[in-house]
Amino acid sequence: MTVPASCQAAVLTEHGAPMELLEVPVPQDLEDGAVLVRNRAATICATDVHLAEGDVSSKQAASGLPVILGHEMVGEVVRTNHADIDSIGQPLEEGDRVIWTPGYCGRCVECVLNHAPTLCLNRRGYMASDPADYPHLTGAFAEYGYVYPTSGLVKVPAVLPDAVAAAASCALRTTVHAFDRLGTLDERQTVVVQGSGPLGLFAVAKAVTMGPRRVIVVGAPADRLALARKWGATEAIDITEVPDAADRTECVMELTGGLGADVVVEMSGAPAAFTEGMAMLRRGGRYLLVGQISPAQVMFNPALAVMKQASIVGVFSGAIEHYARALQFMEAHHERFDWTEMITSSRPLTEINDAMDAMRGHREIKPALTMVE
Ligand SMILES: [Zn+2]
Numbered sequence: 152m153t154v155p156a157s158c159q160a161a162v163l164t165e166h167g168a169p170m171e172l173l174e175v176p177v178p179q180d181l182e183d184g185a186v187l188v189r190n191r192a193a194t195i196c197a198t199d200v201h202l203a204e205g206d207v208s209s210k211q212a213a214s215g216l217p218v219i220l221g222h223e224m225v226g227e228v229v230r231t232n233h234a235d236i237d238s239i240g241q242p243l244e245e246g247d248r249v250i251w252t253p254g255y256c257g258r259c260v261e262c263v264l265n266h267a268p269t270l271c272l273n274r275r276g277y278m279a280s281d282p283a284d285y286p287h288l289t290g291a292f293a294e295y296g297y298v299y300p301t302s303g304l305v306k307v308p309a310v311l312p313d314a315v316a317a318a319a320s321c322a323l324r325t326t327v328h329a330f331d332r333l334g335t336l337d338e339r340q341t342v343v344v345q346g347s348g349p350l351g352l353f354a355v356a357k358a359v360t361m362g363p364r365r366v367i368v369v370g371a372p373a374d375r376l377a378l379a380r381k382w383g384a385t386e387a388i389d390i391t392e393v394p395d396a397a398d399r400t401e402c403v404m405e406l407t408g409g410l411g412a413d414v415v416v417e418m419s420g421a422p423a424a425f426t427e428g429m430a431m432l433r434r435g436g437r438y439l440l441v442g443q444i445s446p447a448q449v450m451f452n453p454a455l456a457v458m459k460q461a462s463i464v465g466v467f468s469g470a471i472e473h474y475a476r477a478l479q480f481m482e483a484h485h486e487r488f489d490w491t492e493m494i495t496s497s498r499p500l501t502e503i504n505d506a507m508d509a510m511r512g513h514r515e516i517k518p519a520l521t522m523v524e
């Protein structure tokens with residue numbers, strides 16, 4: 152496959168401003184172990200919206216400017232430099248569809264001793280570089296993409312459409328990672344999922360397959376809650392109909408015989424969801440915090456965590472095992488869950504700003520950009 156000298160990319164030059172479509176160099180020389188892909192599809196994550204606004208709390212998550220955003224994507228292999236198998240040993244050939252992780256070095260305390268590659272001390276993130284600087288294409292909103300030598304990558308099963316697999320590469324892999332950290336669920340237990348966006352919907356699907364007594368979703372708008380119900384949520388609490396957090400907590404208490412939820416999964420990204428989730432949690436309960444990236448703070452009485460003997464677990468991103476298992480989860484359950492229902496539109500790259508507006512305004516669950524038909 153021939154590699155053009157440059158390609159189109161949507162470049163963010165100012166926070167809060169629309170992205171501009173610019174010609175960006177395509178790297179012609181790859182580092183040893185790197186892969187060049189042609190992006191087939193990218194889906195938009197709420198994190199992209201927060202990054203575009205400059206509204207993120209951690210330096211690790213923040214991007215400098217100018218930058219190419221986008222981190223949920225599927226690419227097809229165009230060229231490799233000594234990368235002839237994927238991360239689970241499958242042969243890698245030109246034209247194969249893949250998803251890939253940030254660069255995790257595999258040679259630091261976090262990667263090796265703590266088995267926590269998402270905390271890698273030498274992490275090479277997406278959306279990490281000025282498009283003028285090599286390797287130029289580190290964000291998904293571009294026609295081509297660069298996969299670092301230290302990135303894990305896995306091939307996409309044939310049954311999964313491009314945009315669905317793209318959603319696996321952030322929203323679902325993070326959900327798989329989160330439930331890994333949770334441990335087991337069984338028929339005695341009730342799970343509350345806070346948020347009905349892509350993370351919340353994937354959390355509903357993942358929880359349902361683990362067999363709890365109840366899965367209660369708390370979110371809005373109604374179309375998302377309807378999809379959550381279709382995917383197996385036993386109850387849905389619409390935050391527009393029950394706007395007060397204390398009333399929503401009361402609903403959960405009623406549904407759980409006054410005990411509260413065994414497990415709460417925070418997927419909404421709203422900082423106030425934390426105090427609400429802690430109120431809904433039963434004594435001895437487990438709380439997964441996943442959706443939060445905002446710099447905003449909330450008031451919280453730490454004694455509540457002590458009195459409830461709560462386990463509060465933060466989950467950031469995912470490692471290659473979570474990407475691979477996200478694809479396997481989608482493949483295994485594609486007849487039970489129609490994943491395409493989450494992908495609410497498909498636009499060309501030139502309509503990136505419309506797609507971002509749709510995500511920002513909650514008018515869509517997950518807009519996709521299609522670069523290759
Ligand atoms: Zn994301």
Ligand SMILES: [Zn+2]
Nearest residue numbers: 256259262271
């Ligand atoms: Zn590392």
